[in-house]
Amino acid sequence: MEVIAAAETHIHTDFLSGSREFSNLYHANLYVSDEGDCDWKYQYLNECRYKLVREGTEFKIGHIKFNAIHTPGHTPESISFLVTDTSQNNYTNDKPIGIFTGDFIFVGDIGRPDLLETAVGMKDTAKIGEIDDLFYRPKFIQNYADEQIDIVLSGHAHGVQFRLLFISKLVAPNQGVLPKYTAGLYEKQSTSMVVSRGLGNSIIPQRIFNRPELVVVQLN
Structure with a gap:
């Protein structure tokens, strides 16, 4: 198997994802978010092959098409990737077959919206109720x-x-x-x-x- 690309849905400020090392090891393109303000931008990208993506960015790997969607909530710059199989022998080639998210998708935002309010200062973004029941654990x-x-x-x-x-x-x-x-x-x-x-x-x-x-x- 040849690895040609990797994508991240959001920055991990407390975790180490290893994406830059992964990109360098396999000579793979790294797709990362360019959403969010100056406090939520990727750093040291010049150390690897990368492409910044925003809402509406589209790219293909083979016949699989990816559309970037800005879905803030877990973190301000979080994105999701809508996936469509465009192969001619696929009768649903004009309809998405799935979505890659960085957390559970809520209406209008993404899981752990409480982080935006407590850590980033975005008011009235925390959900009231049993959010844990909706997590992807x-x-x-x-x-x-x-x-x-x-x-x-x-x-x-x-x-x-x-x-x-x-x-x-x-x-x-x-x-x-x-x-x-x-x-x-x-x-x-x-x-x-x-x-x-x-x-x-x-x-x-x-x-x-x-x-x-x-x-x-x-x-x-």
């Missing part, structure tokens, strides 16, 4: 199954950062000690959920017995 697989969601790709640091020999799963964000969903494919009713160990770290800058992982998913 692996432990909510039953919620996804109840909503008849076909597939959930759960990335980030959800797939455990620390493992121990023989015990294996030690601790994961939002799942606590000895988490249940840490890596691989999980199925519940008609829902399939893929959990990746990820490439980066959480606020703790070290992995323990847990090598970074890049998951390749083939959709049929």
Whole structure:
């Protein structure tokens, strides 16, 4: 498999995504957001091959078309990528087949809107209610199954950062000690959920017995 491009939905100010290193390792183009103000711009991009994208930016990789949509909420510069298969043998080649988001999509914004109000100072953006129930966390697989969601790709640091020999799963964000969903494919009713160990770290800058992982998913 040849990797030719990678895309980020938002900046991680507390995490390290490893995107620049990934771009340099595979000589891949990096697509990143140019939305947000001066406090929410990517830095050190001259160290890799990159393209800045904004609302309405369109690019193709093979016959797969990506349209950038500015979806602030999780962070001010957050973007999502609307995906369309334009191949001639696809009868839905004029309709999107999916969307890549950096968090759960809400109406008009993106998950964790409370961050905009508490950290960035954007007033009246916090949602009142049980926001946690809508997050894209692996432990909510039953919620996804109840909503008849076909597939959930759960990335980030959800797939455990620390493992121990023989015990294996030690601790994961939002799942606590000895988490249940840490890596691989999980199925519940008609829902399939893929959990990746990820490439980066959480606020703790070290992995323990847990090598970074890049998951390749083939959709049929």
